[in-house]
Amino acid sequence: LFTIFWVLAVVTNLYAADFPQGTYTSGEYTIVFADKGQFRVSAGEELVVEGEYTVKEEQLTLTDKRGRLACMGEGMETATYGWKYEGELLTLSKVEDRCTGRSAGLTAGPWKRKK
Numbered sequence: 642l643f644t645i646f647w648v649l650a651v652v653t654n655l656y657a658a659d660f661p662q663g664t665y666t667s668g669e670y671t672i673v674f675a676d677k678g679q680f681r682v683s684a685g686e687e688l689v690v691e692g693e694y695t696v697k698e699e700q701l702t703l704t705d706k707r708g709r710l711a712c713m714g715e716g717m718e719t720a721t722y723g724w725k726y727e728g729e730l731l732t733l734s735k736v737e738d739r740c741t742g743r744s745a746g747l748t749a750g751p752w753k754r755k756k
Contacts, residue, residue: 660696661726665752672752682710692718699723700736705743712740722747729754 662674671683674694680703682690690708694701704719705711712718720738724731730751738744 660701660724661731661754664755665731666755667746667750667752670746671755682708684710696724699725701733703743705740710742712743714740720744 660674662676664671664673666672669684673681673683675681678693678695680690680692680694681688688708689710690705692703692705692707692711694703696702701722701724702719703722705713706718712720717740720740720743721736722738723734723736725734726732730753732751733747735744735748
């Protein structure tokens with residue numbers, strides 16, 4: 642039984658380790674997935690959302706904490722997206738998100754990784 646839990650823990654951590662942290666752009670927006678589970682979204686030079694993220698397998702969970710465009714209504718702070726990374730492009734697909742503005746922005750097109 643211990644072996645099964647250990648294998649599951651290792652596999653889960655491999656998916657999290659595979660999530661491509663870094664800086665991405667889409668249109669006028671830039672999103673940074675930093676280490677320690679922090680993310681920031683900017684429109685041009687203006688920081689518009691700050692929050693926290695976690696990765697479990699192929700799902701990305703975002704929780705907005707502050708910012709002019711942060712989703713802060715009751716039950717709207719946290720959202721879950723599927724993620725796929727290919728050829729320097731990060732594509733997000735909505736799994737669950739009650740904030741239409743965030744989901745429209747995150748899924749409008751692929752996010753290109755900045756080098």
